[in-house]
Amino acid sequence: MKRASRTTTLLTYAVALVLIVFVGFPLLWMVLSSLKPSTELFVNPPRILPRAITLEWYANLVGSSDALSLFRNSLVVGVATTVVCLTLGTFAAYGVTRFDFPGKRAFLGAALISYVFPAIVLFISVYMIINSLGLIDTRLGLILCHCILTFPFALWMLKSFFEGVPREIDEAAWVDGASFTQTFVLVILPLSLPGLFSVAVFVFVLSWNEFLFASVMITSGDLKTIPLGIAEFITSFDIRWGEIMAIGTLATVPVVIMFLCVQRYFVAGVTSGAIKG
Amino acid sequence: MSAVSARLAAIGSRYAASGRRPPRTGRFLDRFLRDHKARIGLVFIAPALAFLIVFVAYPVIEVVRLSFHLVDFATDQEKFVGFANFVQVLRDAKLGTVAWNTLVWTIFSLAGQFALGLTAALCINQRLPGMTLIRTILLLPYVVPVIALALFWRWMLDGSFGIVSAALQSAGAIAPDQSPLATPDGAMATVILANTWRGFPFVMISYWAALQAIPHELYEAASVDGAGPWQEFRYVTLPHLVTITKVMLVLRLIWTVTFFDIIWLITRGGPGGATEHWPIWIYQETMGFFRFGSGAALAVLLAGMLMLLSAVYLVATRGSAAR
Numbered sequence: 037m038k039r040a041s042r043t044t045t046l047l048t049y050a051v052a053l054v055l056i057v058f059v060g061f062p063l064l065w066m067v068l069s070s071l072k073p074s075t076e077l078f079v080n081p082p083r084i085l086p087r088a089i090t091l092e093w094y095a096n097l098v099g100s101s102d103a104l105s106l107f108r109n110s111l112v113v114g115v116a117t118t119v120v121c122l123t124l125g126t127f128a129a130y131g132v133t134r135f136d137f138p139g140k141r142a143f144l145g146a147a148l149i150s151y152v153f154p155a156i157v158l159f160i161s162v163y164m165i166i167n168s169l170g171l172i173d174t175r176l177g178l179i180l181c182h183c184i185l186t187f188p189f190a191l192w193m194l195k196s197f198f199e200g201v202p203r204e205i206d207e208a209a210w211v212d213g214a215s216f217t218q219t220f221v222l223v224i225l226p227l228s229l230p231g232l233f234s235v236a237v238f239v240f241v242l243s244w245n246e247f248l249f250a251s252v253m254i255t256s257g258d259l260k261t262i263p264l265g266i267a268e269f270i271t272s273f274d275i276r277w278g279e280i281m282a283i284g285t286l287a288t289v290p291v292v293i294m295f296l297c298v299q300r301y302f303v304a305g306v307t308s309g310a311i312k313g
Numbered sequence: 314m315s316a317v318s319a320r321l322a323a324i325g326s327r328y329a330a331s332g333r334r335p336p337r338t339g340r341f342l343d344r345f346l347r348d349h350k351a352r353i354g355l356v357f358i359a360p361a362l363a364f365l366i367v368f369v370a371y372p373v374i375e376v377v378r379l380s381f382h383l384v385d386f387a388t389d390q391e392k393f394v395g396f397a398n399f400v401q402v403l404r405d406a407k408l409g410t411v412a413w414n415t416l417v418w419t420i421f422s423l424a425g426q427f428a429l430g431l432t433a434a435l436c437i438n439q440r441l442p443g444m445t446l447i448r449t450i451l452l453l454p455y456v457v458p459v460i461a462l463a464l465f466w467r468w469m470l471d472g473s474f475g476i477v478s479a480a481l482q483s484a485g486a487i488a489p490d491q492s493p494l495a496t497p498d499g500a501m502a503t504v505i506l507a508n509t510w511r512g513f514p515f516v517m518i519s520y521w522a523a524l525q526a527i528p529h530e531l532y533e534a535a536s537v538d539g540a541g542p543w544q545e546f547r548y549v550t551l552p553h554l555v556t557i558t559k560v561m562l563v564l565r566l567i568w569t570v571t572f573f574d575i576i577w578l579i580t581r582g583g584p585g586g587a588t589e590h591w592p593i594w595i596y597q598e599t600m601g602f603f604r605f606g607s608g609a610a611l612a613v614l615l616a617g618m619l620m621l622l623s624a625v626y627l628v629a630t631r632g633s634a635a636r
Contacts, residue, residue: 164379165375184368266460
């Protein structure tokens with residue numbers, strides 16, 4: 037693209053500024069509110085910058101076992117989902133990129149079914165399946181549900197990473213006497229490690245943020261994940277905005293940091309059509 | 314030569330020696346039985362295939378089956394009722410309102426996301442200092458948990474202490490101490506705005522990728538021919554965005570219509586059903602009233618409508634592309 041003219045430059049930065057305020061203000065406001073004491077939180081009209089900063093809302097959260105259990109549950113479900121989904125995904129992606137077999141295209145297409153049948157359509161029958169397996173209100177049940185959501189995108193992203201590893205490398209390993217499994221585990225996986233890592237992060241973030249399946253599958257308080265726990269926090273009669281803004285911030289910060297680490301792959305993933313929004 | 318082709322050659326010569334023709338088992342099965350690599354490939358995808366069958370393919374069939382049954386969840390009994398569930402939901406008094414809300418929600422969310430997304434993409438596509446940072450910031454809404462988004466939106470719109478409510482109140486747009494979420498139109502506008510906030514980065518990055526793929530020479534040629542910025546945009550940039558727009562329209566349509574979390578977490582479909590759209594109806598039938606059959610009927614209607622719309626759209630745009 038040619039160098040922008042002066043007018044274009046000014047216009048671009050002006051538009052960018054408006055967009056950044058639109059995107060950034062709500063986030064900034066959440067963080068600022070989480071740091072304001074009650075006397076500044078509950079004033080009308082609201083003040084933008086706090087005169088005093090308090091960590092009491094965060095202290096309340098860290099001191100409450102309920103809040104800690106939400107984070108623990110989200111972490112456990114997120115990590116387990118990532119492990120299950122990546123195991124299924126890497127094997128399948130290796131299979132479809134290295135071998136020809138009848139029905140390969142059908143398999144790749146079938147993996148995309150859940151794009152056209154989103155969670156809101158599938159959750160009724162998934163609920164009944166999980167129920168008949170006796171897994172309602174268990175972490176395992178929720179982990180399986182999260183894999184339904186994350187698997188298609190993991191498979192397609194991993195497929196594009198594996199396609200980036202030349203087949204000659206596989207063949208060289210076979211000639212040296214490696215089995216298919218050895219080639220996969222010792223040669224291809226290490227070579228695609230950055231890709232694997234980025235897929236893992238996206239799977240984890242999707243699981244961490246997921247609400248619908250969690251609300252359907254989980255009923256007991258000590259198994260609730262963050263989105264589910266907070267959602268009930270706000271419907272209760274007494275809305276404690278300070279703590280709510282603090283827990284919102286705590287839920288957002290980890291995924292934002294993880295996202296920043298793998299942003300580059302996100303852009304590539306959207307471009308290749310692997311990521312849904 | 315690989316071990317596999319050596320093995321294949323061995324199988325071939327065995328047949329040649331015995332003077333028999335290979336068994337006629339059909340093309341696919343034949344290849345499967347003889348080709349070692351095909352079998353290995355199937356072994357690698359087997360776990361994923363099993364998972365997809367049990368947790369994706371089977372639920373799709375099951376939701377259709379359920380929509381023709383009356384499910385008593387307490388006793389775990391099912392009874393075939395034909396189209397009774399469909400008749401029941403289509404006769405429901407709120408059908409019109411929910412359909413209208415779904416339409417408004419979808420059209421305005423898509424319009425907002427595409428308008429902001431394209432604007433932002435054109436912006437970050439300029440070769441200017443700081444654009445990488447700006448792109449990163451503009452991508453953030455995509456990863457912010459919907460629950461956090463719902464929280465700060467509700468807080469900013471709180472009737473007594475919300476900063477946006479305060480601004481609207483002092484501008485006289487709403488009554489003092491009132492929240493926009495308390496009025497039907499205000500609530501709908503809020504959830505649409507929140508959805509635009511969350512969804513536009515995806516559109517932005519897709520458009521940006523398409524913009525990056527436009528060859529520089531086209532702009533050079535256009536400026537040699539004396540084209541101004543508007544003409545460059547109209548005759549060089551826009552034509553290159555047609556394909557991605559078509560694809561994204563279908564995808565975003567499906568994801569927007571079926572998006573449940575934002576409305577549920579901000580308004581729960583209120584006030585008085587003013588923001589209740591199709592997914593919320595499905596959720597309430599199923600998890601609120603435990604009417605799994607009619608919930609499934611609503612889900613099937615939704616999926617059916619989306620498939621029909623996508624098919625019509627694909628046929629229509631293919632026709633225009635051929636011209």
